[in-house]
Amino acid sequence: MTRNAKTSNLGYPRIGANREWKKALEAYWAGKINEEQLRTEMEQFQLSNLRKQQEAGIDLIPVGDFTYYDHVLDTAVMFGIVPPRYRYEGGPAGLDLYFAMARGNSRAAACEMTKWFNTNYHYIVPEIGDIQPVLTENKPLAAYRFAKSQAGIDGKPVVIGLYTFLKLSKGFALSEIRSVAERFLPVYVQLLQELEREGAAWVQIDEPAVVTGLQEEDIELLGHIYGALHAAVPGLRIMLQTYFESVQPLEALLKLPVQGLGLDFVHDGGANLEAIERLGWPEDKTLGAGVIDGRGIWRCDPEEKLALAERLERLVPEGKLILQPSSSLLHVPVTVQGEERLKPEVRNALAFADEKLAELALLKRALLEGREAAGAQWAGAKAALDAFRKLPERNRSDVAELERGLEELTDRRNTVYAERAKRQQDKWRLPLLPTTTIGSFPQTPEVRQARLKWRKGELSPERYDEFIRQQIAESITLQEKIGLDVLVHGEFERTDMVEFFGEKLDGFLFTRNGWVQSYGSRCVKPPVIYADVAFTEPMTVKESVYAQSLTKLPVKGMLTGPVTILNWSFVRDDLSREQVANQIALALRQEILALESAGVEMIQVDEPAVREGLPLKEQDRRQYLEWAVRAFRISTSLVRDTTQIHTHMCYCEFGDMIDSISDMDADVISIETSRSHGELIASFEQMDYDKGIGLGVYDIHSPRVPSVEEMETGIERALRVLHPEQFWINPDCGLKTRGWSETEASLRNMVAAADNARKKA
Ligand code: GLN
Ligand code: ZN
Numbered sequence: 050m051t052r053n054a055k056t057s058n059l060g061y062p063r064i065g066a067n068r069e070w071k072k073a074l075e076a077y078w079a080g081k082i083n084e085e086q087l088r089t090e091m092e093q094f095q096l097s098n099l100r101k102q103q104e105a106g107i108d109l110i111p112v113g114d115f116t117y118y119d120h121v122l123d124t125a126v127m128f129g130i131v132p133p134r135y136r137y138e139g140g141p142a143g144l145d146l147y148f149a150m151a152r153g154n155s156r157a158a159a160c161e162m163t164k165w166f167n168t169n170y171h172y173i174v175p176e177i178g179d180i181q182p183v184l185t186e187n188k189p190l191a192a193y194r195f196a197k198s199q200a201g202i203d204g205k206p207v208v209i210g211l212y213t214f215l216k217l218s219k220g221f222a223l224s225e226i227r228s229v230a231e232r233f234l235p236v237y238v239q240l241l242q243e244l245e246r247e248g249a250a251w252v253q254i255d256e257p258a259v260v261t262g263l264q265e266e267d268i269e270l271l272g273h274i275y276g277a278l279h280a281a282v283p284g285l286r287i288m289l290q291t292y293f294e295s296v297q298p299l300e301a302l303l304k305l306p307v308q309g310l311g312l313d314f315v316h317d318g319g320a321n322l323e324a325i326e327r328l329g330w331p332e333d334k335t336l337g338a339g340v341i342d343g344r345g346i347w348r349c350d351p352e353e354k355l356a357l358a359e360r361l362e363r364l365v366p367e368g369k370l371i372l373q374p375s376s377s378l379l380h381v382p383v384t385v386q387g388e389e390r391l392k393p394e395v396r397n398a399l400a401f402a403d404e405k406l407a408e409l410a411l412l413k414r415a416l417l418e419g420r421e422a423a424g425a426q427w428a429g430a431k432a433a434l435d436a437f438r439k440l441p442e443r444n445r446s447d448v449a450e451l452e453r454g455l456e457e458l459t460d461r462r463n464t465v466y467a468e469r470a471k472r473q474q475d476k477w478r479l480p481l482l483p484t485t486t487i488g489s490f491p492q493t494p495e496v497r498q499a500r501l502k503w504r505k506g507e508l509s510p511e512r513y514d515e516f517i518r519q520q521i522a523e524s525i526t527l528q529e530k531i532g533l534d535v536l537v538h539g540e541f542e543r544t545d546m547v548e549f550f551g552e553k554l555d556g557f558l559f560t561r562n563g564w565v566q567s568y569g570s571r572c573v574k575p576p577v578i579y580a581d582v583a584f585t586e587p588m589t590v591k592e593s594v595y596a597q598s599l600t601k602l603p604v605k606g607m608l609t610g611p612v613t614i615l616n617w618s619f620v621r622d623d624l625s626r627e628q629v630a631n632q633i634a635l636a637l638r639q640e641i642l643a644l645e646s647a648g649v650e651m652i653q654v655d656e657p658a659v660r661e662g663l664p665l666k667e668q669d670r671r672q673y674l675e676w677a678v679r680a681f682r683i684s685t686s687l688v689r690d691t692t693q694i695h696t697h698m699c700y701c702e703f704g705d706m707i708d709s710i711s712d713m714d715a716d717v718i719s720i721e722t723s724r725s726h727g728e729l730i731a732s733f734e735q736m737d738y739d740k741g742i743g744l745g746v747y748d749i750h751s752p753r754v755p756s757v758e759e760m761e762t763g764i765e766r767a768l769r770v771l772h773p774e775q776f777w778i779n780p781d782c783g784l785k786t787r788g789w790s791e792t793e794a795s796l797r798n799m800v801a802a803a804d805n806a807r808k809k810a
């Protein structure tokens with residue numbers, strides 16, 4: 050038994066148990082509170098987050114992870130990395146400048162925002178250019194002092210590592226990374242020296258970028274950076290923190306002159322543990338052992354975690370083990386308290402941020418004093434998990450039966466594309482360059498209000514249905530008037546493309562308050578897949594059939610695909626993601642057959658989130674794409690030759706995915722192109738894409754109405770590479786965030802542009 054082990058946390062959710070943080074920010078932006086009020090509120094949130102971690106008994110509490118918007122933006126601003134368009138003149142950036150970079154202002158556009166590794170968190174991309182960094186304020190130091198003076202906490206400052214910071218930034222060529230690093234080293238040194246002088250025991254330096262795979266030059270750069278930092282602050286204990294996947298090769302990090310290395314033992318596929326057992330653990334280093342899942346929402350199996358902790362403990366020297374979550378808890382909701390509406394077996398199986406901290410404390414106790422000492426809590430944890438595992442809806446024999454058939458299941462259309470395309474053309478007789486939209490039409494306040502009233506019981510289901518039918522009817526009339534060739538019903542009955550299906554399929558649940566930050570003040574409440582997913586009854590047939598009954602033109606049925614439903618939900622962790630994707634795919638397969646037999650024979654299955662599930666390491670991507678694409682085909686392959694399957698993806702950087710996209714075998718795909726038209730077309734040219742394809746001809750993210758000429762030029766450009774017979778004309782994405790007036794005007798121009806292009810083609 051150990052004499053010594055500590056617990057640590059890597060980061061705590063900012064948003065507050067009731068999204069107080071979000072509300073304060075938005076109140077400030079709306080001018081309802083002033084800067085001083087905002088700062089006061091923010092300090093309170095920060096303090097209460099610290100106290101919660103203190104009360105949970107965590108030994109090393111992170112400080113400096115709290116932010117007013119985004120921690121990457123904080124880092125950039127702290128180093129004076131402010132693009133010239135904001136006319137920044139040095140010194141600590143004020144709040145206005147800070148928020149302008151995040152959200153834009155009347156003079157300058159916002160900085161770009163992008164996904165934080167493989168999570169649904171988005172960060173503001175630093176634009177380094179040739180700015181010379183200076184330490185304008187030491188934010189981690191301020192946070193360290195705050196925690197000490199306000200709560201008596203000797204916190205662990207958190208800093209984004211230089212290597213990761215540079216990998217996430219733009220404004221320089223990758224070949225210059227070494228010299229850019231050189232520019233930054235002095236400010237990192239200064240920052241760390243100030244922390245050392247203040248007496249910080251540990252500093253957590255986050256380097257998640259290392260898990261994307263290390264090449265020779267990366268290893269060299271890391272060696273250079275950490276060599277320089279060590280030389281400047283030899284006495285400071287640096288925990289080089291990685292997360293989200295395994296480190297490969299781990300040897301590279303074991304050699305760095307840092308006192309601690311933090312590794313993820315949950316999402317590493319076993320590779321980190323295997324590497325330590327093979328290589329041995331260096332005598333001089335502390336292991337930050339990410340044993341509790343920092344991203345998932347499920348209670349851990351205490352016995353399994355204890356076994357892991359004991360195994361790790363044997364591998365590292367006495368007193369050099371720290372138990373911690375696998376990543377920052379930023380990616381999970383705050384607390385399960387308040388979820389009383391869920392049935393107890395499920396509720397007790399959930400662990401959000403606060404519950405995870407409790408799990409850590411319990412695990413430490415069991416490791417140090419034995420599981421008997423952990424007593425009733427230990428037994429309780431095991432019993433809760435047991436009850437959850439036994440729930441009949443997690444062990445359905447009918448779903449198991451379907452899954453057994455998966456291997457032999459046909460996931461291919463009856464006929465190859467070229468063949469069925471002919472039959473489809475005979476059936477549909479579409480004009481050259483057919484026009485369509487992506488699915489949703491404006492969700493006006495009227496639509497949202499009606500739904501809210503219906504949910505509250507203030508509007509009867511019949512009246513609500515009637516309201517939706519009326520919306521559909523109006524949109525069909527309008528689409529005919531505009532002259533579109535393939536219509537949609539408009540998705541007025543859906544708030545959200547995943548929630549809508551989650552509510553109708555078995556296996557999902559919805560929390561009351563399970564919010565996580567997506568970007569800035571925007572939070573999302575992902576559905577939770579807690580049990581076997583299964584089809585119960587048709588989900589979209591009613592609206593689609595009604596819409597089709599109103600017109601002679603084809604109306605596309607509209608579904609969300611299996612991979613998107615998976616990637617935008619919290620998923621049970623006892624099955625592989627592939628298994629869950631297949632369960633969803635089997636359920637959607639039934640929906641698609643139901644649509645087809647009800648006479649809906651053009652069906653769009655949206656997959657905007659396929660890219661979000663891509664593993665961080667190149668080498669793991671093929672396998673993911675294989676099962677993701679198969680799940681799509683399981684859903685869509687059973688239809689008749691003449692039934693036309695469409696899909697939609699809303700991003701454009703997928704040069705590396707084009708083969709997989711073709712392999713989905715959708716008859717028509719529409720994709721977003723507004724931001725990198727040329728590049729995208731070039732990648733399709735290279736691979737000789739032969740199926741139907743619509744490259745969005747205008748950007749729906751702004752209310753601007755594009756001119757006919759502008760769209761015509763875009764179409765002509767695409768037609769230099771793609772055949773007129775395969776090209777579709779549509780906007781970039783769904784129109785639900787737009788107003789009706791610009792929607793109608795833009796679509797009219799789009800139809801006119803298509804007419805002109807047809808004449809020339
Ligand atoms: N059919 C959906 C819509 O139009 C697609 C949304 C998306 O791609 N995110 O809203
Ligand atoms: Zn889209």
